[in-house]
Amino acid sequence: MHYNFNFGLIWQHFDRLSGGLLLSLELSVAAILIATLLGLALAIAHVSGGARVRAPIAFYVECIRNIPLLLLVYLVFYGIPSIVNLQYSAVTSFIVTLSLYYAAYLVEVFRAGLLAVPRGLLDAGRAIGLTAPQRLGYVRLPVMLRIVLPSLSNTFVSLFKDTSIASVLAVPELTYGAQWINNNTFRVIEVYIIVTPMYVVTGYVILWALRQFERRLAVR
């Protein structure tokens, strides 16, 4: 292999990678918050509502889960402004898309969790005179959280990895930073040698932190 490694150029532009990673994390946090709230609300509606509520939620979940994220990203950023008079930045557009995409996955996660809460606990809540909102807030949601946390952690890490797709809208996150350095210095092997561990380590740190949280919540 005739290739002379030159990491100097990478370090010279390292701010694009570190700043990119920071932006990836910011995108992740924003999307996780919105997707979790939306997913939870839809899951509660699905579990407690009638067929008229369930059908549109199921339709939304089926559609979103079967479309590539890349197509949705394009659709929201280029498609929607072409038919309605709306203007938004690439970052806003991407956060909205990623949230809508992952909310569809989270609806399924939360729904399974809500259904897995033992019937007896809810009956016990009723027996001691809790109102329906109290049963939801004090009994059903806390127990559900403990059940769904493992799959929730995995979904959040997938979401973090999918922030890489923001690079197609020229959002300067980590993958865009890598592409920029690649296009401007041609040090392609070096840049991916640096970027790969950045993604892997961050992903595992997120997973590790959520596992710690799971252990704190576990019933002792």
Add this chain to the structure above:
Amino acid sequence: MSSLEILLRALPSLWSGLVVTLEVSALSVGCALVAGLLFGTALLYGPLPLRLPVRTVVDVVRGIPVLVLIFFVYYVGPAAGLDLGSFAAAVLALSLFSACQVAEITRGAVASVHHGQMEAARAIGLTFRQRLLWVIFPQATRRFLPPWINGVTDTVKGSALVSLVGIVDLMLAIQQVIGRTYRPMPFYIVGAIIYILINYSLSSASRHLEARFAYVRD
């Protein structure tokens, strides 16, 4: 030109894009199945010198975005003296990514088979290969199928990313048609419907398969 006419004129481009998407997906799913089963078996039964590198590759590949893996194989391949061409590079990247998912699914499915089965098979004198092929894998199949089909639809969706290294699949065909017609929304929706049809038929097919293989009730 009416909208219908525009759509009709775009159909040949969309069709050839769809064929490429199906080719990329089918090749990747096939390669990933073979490689993933081998990786998974290596993780379960391989000696440490084999298990360790496979574990490392699986964990690293599962830790990076598919998009980064595609760029990695596409750009680093030629720089490292491995000139693949964009189609082969994209299929290789997608296959590698799916193979690592398949490896984990295989590991989980095999681990769900009671260890008494392996011991019984050993007791009646089956060789290692016979034990795997006749006893363990057939029983692991029903645990393997549901997550694997999910993985197949993920691969079909992931195949849209190969458009970013210049392969004219359905996604890039849609982009090109939009570039010619300046009608983004209708064509994104047409594209979305096509992807939904592909993946929806895959998941309905999987329900039939699962029913067929669910011979053990527990």
